[in-house]
Amino acid sequence: MTDTIMLTPIGVVDGGRADPVDDDWDSETCTIVLDAAQFDDQALMGLDTFSHAEIIFHFNKVPADKITKDARHPRGNTDWPRVGIFAQRGKNRPNLLAVSVCEILKVDGTRLTVRGLDAIAGTPVVDIKPVMQEFQPRGAIKQPDWSHELMKGYWS
Amino acid sequence: MTDTIMLTPIGVVDGGRADPVDDDWDSETCTIVLDAAQFDDQALMGLDTFSHAEIIFHFNKVPADKITKDARHPRGNTDWPRVGIFAQRGKNRPNLLAVSVCEILKVDGTRLTVRGLDAIAGTPVVDIKPVMQEFQPRGAIKQPDWSHELMKGYWS
Numbered sequence: 575m576t577d578t579i580m581l582t583p584i585g586v587v588d589g590g591r592a593d594p595v596d597d598d599w600d601s602e603t604c605t606i607v608l609d610a611a612q613f614d615d616q617a618l619m620g621l622d623t624f625s626h627a628e629i630i631f632h633f634n635k636v637p638a639d640k641i642t643k644d645a646r647h648p649r650g651n652t653d654w655p656r657v658g659i660f661a662q663r664g665k666n667r668p669n670l671l672a673v674s675v676c677e678i679l680k681v682d683g684t685r686l687t688v689r690g691l692d693a694i695a696g697t698p699v700v701d702i703k704p705v706m707q708e709f710q711p712r713g714a715i716k717q718p719d720w721s722h723e724l725m726k727g728y729w730s
Numbered sequence: 731m732t733d734t735i736m737l738t739p740i741g742v743v744d745g746g747r748a749d750p751v752d753d754d755w756d757s758e759t760c761t762i763v764l765d766a767a768q769f770d771d772q773a774l775m776g777l778d779t780f781s782h783a784e785i786i787f788h789f790n791k792v793p794a795d796k797i798t799k800d801a802r803h804p805r806g807n808t809d810w811p812r813v814g815i816f817a818q819r820g821k822n823r824p825n826l827l828a829v830s831v832c833e834i835l836k837v838d839g840t841r842l843t844v845r846g847l848d849a850i851a852g853t854p855v856v857d858i859k860p861v862m863q864e865f866q867p868r869g870a871i872k873q874p875d876w877s878h879e880l881m882k883g884y885w886s
Contacts, residue, residue: 644773656776712846
């Protein structure tokens, strides 16, 4: 079960926020620059016919000894219940992968400019997928109150 | 930019479909079994207060020589335009990562049972995240017609 999987970043986040302040991310614009050694302008062809992209990136600034495998209070807030690392979306998680949806502003060759990506400058990107209605949750979303409180102000 | 990232699977898909037939996935139920060498029952604690989970898994059956970096017709259908690999969600992609949303049926210790995960039995799982309304696309989703046609019958 534990065979290692090797990923090669496909690109990097250029511009946007320098520090990981979790607030008001929709005010940020940045560009994902594909690795020119791997890709040409075919890789992003047609992505501009979609409004949103899902970006998979790597929380590469998190030290290994911060990774949590046990339950904890999200953001250390003891007003909220202790929940497992797979019941929250915090960055100190096994494999350090983030999945986030942002708005596509422009595709220019191997450069994808987006609004509202919650990744800081220099972040390695490992995949880009187009957002399709069909891949949204089937059925109504139910979630606990603490998660709504935690997300207040996150995007805007 | 190309520093390798190493992932360790957190678990594996048990049950569900044996072959990758892309149709009617919402009829399938399977269980994600966490790796007992890494996790105890704290890891999934509280996930049952969410209706849906986002699963990141590895298309481990795709041979390296099938990975596409250029534009192609989705599913080889020439009625649809050639688009780049990052403008489609097909499995023959760099880094072979999938992101998919499924319905949570049951959390039992280190076992998560779900409906509608489009992964076959034995698939390595690298992350589980709770689905929150706040992480859905901000603003209306726009996508090309071919993507709607491609998705017909995929879930049900």
